[in-house]
Amino acid sequence: MKPLPVELDSLACERDQRELFASLSLRLEPGEILQVAGPNGSGKTSLLRIMAGLLPASAGEIHYGGRSVFHGAGQEDWRRHRLFIGHAPAVKGALTAEENLSWLCALSEPVAVEAIWQALEQVGLRGFEDIPCHNLSAGQHRRVALARLYLERHPVWILDEPFTAIDKAGVAALEKHIVKHAALGGMVIMTTHHGLEHLPGVRQLDMGQLN
Numbered sequence: 366m367k368p369l370p371v372e373l374d375s376l377a378c379e380r381d382q383r384e385l386f387a388s389l390s391l392r393l394e395p396g397e398i399l400q401v402a403g404p405n406g407s408g409k410t411s412l413l414r415i416m417a418g419l420l421p422a423s424a425g426e427i428h429y430g431g432r433s434v435f436h437g438a439g440q441e442d443w444r445r446h447r448l449f450i451g452h453a454p455a456v457k458g459a460l461t462a463e464e465n466l467s468w469l470c471a472l473s474e475p476v477a478v479e480a481i482w483q484a485l486e487q488v489g490l491r492g493f494e495d496i497p498c499h500n501l502s503a504g505q506h507r508r509v510a511l512a513r514l515y516l517e518r519h520p521v522w523i524l525d526e527p528f529t530a531i532d533k534a535g536v537a538a539l540e541k542h543i544v545k546h547a548a549l550g551g552m553v554i555m556t557t558h559h560g561l562e563h564l565p566g567v568r569q570l571d572m573g574q575l576n
């Protein structure tokens with residue numbers, strides 16, 4: 366799947382009758398990495414959830430390849446192209462890492478168990494496949510969710526605080542994977558309080574400067 370340009374057009378978000386942002390317009394091209402930065406409460410997660418289709422915008426539009434992602438065929442297409450990993454990853458504690466990934470991936474495309482093992486190896490969890498996730502540490506729990514980035518083939522990644530609870534070596538490996546995804550033409554939109562200045566070509570959107 367090839368990514369297409371993403372356009373935010375006069376996007377606005379209101380929560381609890383408070384305007385978080387308004388008139389947000391930007392265009393993202395394939396190969397771009399966008400870091401959504403800003404203070405706590407400035408609306409970073411809200412923006413990502415709107416982009417993922419999990420929260421309605423109060424005004425404005427998002428287009429993917431020229432079609433609205435809010436309804437119709439454009440919405441279907443967007444769902445197949447984007448992968449959202451929230452800051453509270455959808456990993457179920459009672460299931461093992463392997464079961465979680467098998468279930469999460471099946472929502473878009475079933476994957477072979479060997480591929481799951483390889484992805485778990487990539488995130489340093491080989492040997493932990495059969496342990497219920499509630500017995501994993503916070504960082505290991507997050508790594509189970511991040512293993513999806515090695516398994517699924519969505520061209521657009523929307524990642525909310527992907528580095529939370531991840532150790533130094535894990536952060537370096539994930540940064541490398543993100544840069545590689547963009548270099549291959551993928552697109553990454555992420556929030557993080559972690560500095561990314563050392564990575565090539567990262568664009569910043571400062572939510573604290575919008576209003």
Ligand SMILES: Nc1ncnc2c1ncn2[C@@H]1O[C@H](COP(=O)(O)OP(=O)(O)OP(=O)(O)O)[C@@H](O)[C@H]1O
Pocket residue numbers: 380381385403404405406407408409410411412
């Ligand atoms: N479920 C919710 N219902 C109502 N308001 C919410 C909800 N979640 C967040 N908000 C409000 O929206 C505002 C922005 O929250 P959001 O999580 O988007 O900020 P953020 O920039 O991601 O913050 P942080 O850096 O702390 O993660 C906050 O003031 C918060 O009170």
